[in-house]
Amino acid sequence: MRVFIRQTARNIVRHPYKSILHVLIGVLTVLILELYAGNLDSTKSQLAHLPEVLTVPATISCLNGSMRECLAIREDRVMGVRESEYVKDPAFTVRLRFGFGEFNVETAKDAVTYLNHYGRGMNMLKGISGVEREGVTFLEGVDESILETSQKVCLMEESLLEERGLQLGDEVKLTLYYYRCAQEGSEVFIEPLITDTYRIVGSLRLGRYQGNWMPPETILPLDCVREAYHSQGIEFFADSGSFVVKDPFQLNALKKQMHDEAKFMSVITRAEFRYNGNALTIMDESFIRSAELLSKNLALLRGMLPFVLAIIVFIGYLCSYLSLQSRREEYALMRSLGTGRGRSFLLLFGETALLAALSGFLGGAVGVFLFGTAARVWAFSGALFFAAFMAGTAAALLLLHRLSVMEILTKKD
């Protein structure tokens, strides 16, 4: 082994121009390969991280798409969305009217006197615009996740708390009224829902409210409201709903599920207006366009891989072939002196392998300096270069083995 290493190293040092040329060609090849591998890696990474950069939101609307709030979204549709494995952050709201204490509204005057506040049932704060996490002060030990429970709690607008002399932690009796759509979805009525006591667990400061309906003065957990509907034997409807597609690469599965199981339809702009929230709009255009573009690029780059490899194999073959042409006599002489075919092959292969490894390392280092190549791209390019280049070298060496030793050495100079 020592002799082998000594002979290999000596040959490299004593063929300085050839060795330098070999390394230079190798470095250039590695750099080109790094550009290719870098592109491949970056495209793959962009595609993999696309869902993080381009989220795909979806909103429930009425059939003609003109309204996204104040709708009547059936409970089975609400639950279909909330329980879907393809959905992330489903946000539903239900609008309410409320007043403090227990009362009955029999006249219009009663409504003005008692039922003079607006509320919402929500399962997360981002269900309506203008409500931000920063605008809510929770009671100690309570956070936003309380909205995902069915506890009898509420968040109340700061000015209302002040007006009513209430504080966080207080319990307050509220009478809730709900909005009921006519069966055909064209009319809305306000009906009594429940009178119950709720603990105030947070104060609310609304930001820029952009909703179509009145800004909420109190927010109750959606499931708490839902249970109130159930306890009164009333069919539950949400008034708005939206979510984010969990894995945009499974859009088709989501669409199929929403269509087949939750019975959502696509928006039909010419449809007559109804309050029913039965259409689903998935804003997937930019995601699909970007994903298609990246996928095409990736397929193109991957398709180029065999050609890139073939070119490097050819470069390896050509470099070694040309370099060995002037060393045919050296090879023949080694064979004549008793160096076996295998050993001669390994000696010349080892020389090229050392130079190729050096080229891979230097090419990688130059790549890091010039293009800021990532370590995995460096490793990938280096390994690919080494394997392909050495395959070419092996082919050139096998060709050399076919030469007749005596024919080369008995040529009379």
Next chain:
Amino acid sequence: MGKMIEAVNVSYIYQTKYQKTKALSEVSCSFERGKVYAITGKSGSGKSTFLSLLAGLDVPTEGTLTVEGEDTRKMNRDAYRLNRASVIYQAFHLFPLLTVMENVMFPMELQHVPMKEAKTRAREYLEKVGLRETLYKKMPSMISGGEQQRVAIARAIAAGGEILLADEPTGNLDSQNEKVIVELLCKLAHEDNYAVIVVTHNEAVAAAVDVVYGMSDGSLSVVRG
């Protein structure tokens, strides 16, 4: 003295895709240690082919070639060339990027002889072939043809074998150097007991050896024995 190498009805056919050429035809002869043999003949008569068979670079198509009773077909021919038979060429064929000393040490490196011992032995062989010490560190291109051929002989004997094969060893030399090399080869046979086989068409060389074979159209005959 017993036969060192024996060829019995050796034939060799060069085969290409389109044709077959019979380079050797039923050659039978033997070689002993301590003698210098010459194989003479015109170009293309099959001398070099026969030499390549003797060197173990190829095997006969037909017939048998044995070295001390061992068939060359069955033996490890790389080991045979490394340890027992060395070839000297007309064009010297020294490694151009190794010094004179390193060229002589090369076969010993292959035999895993320790570096220090290889150096000492290389010195002895170079002295034996009459090369001045001032040349030891020179590259082959810096010394004369006669000196290069002496280095080639030193390298051949450095392997420690008993068979020296030479293909037109004086073909590139002037008459003075030719004489020195022939004397050296004879000395190696007669004093150090080598079997020396020289392929040549130089009559002066043929006149100096012990046995002369003539080769014509692939057939061998004894000219002087």
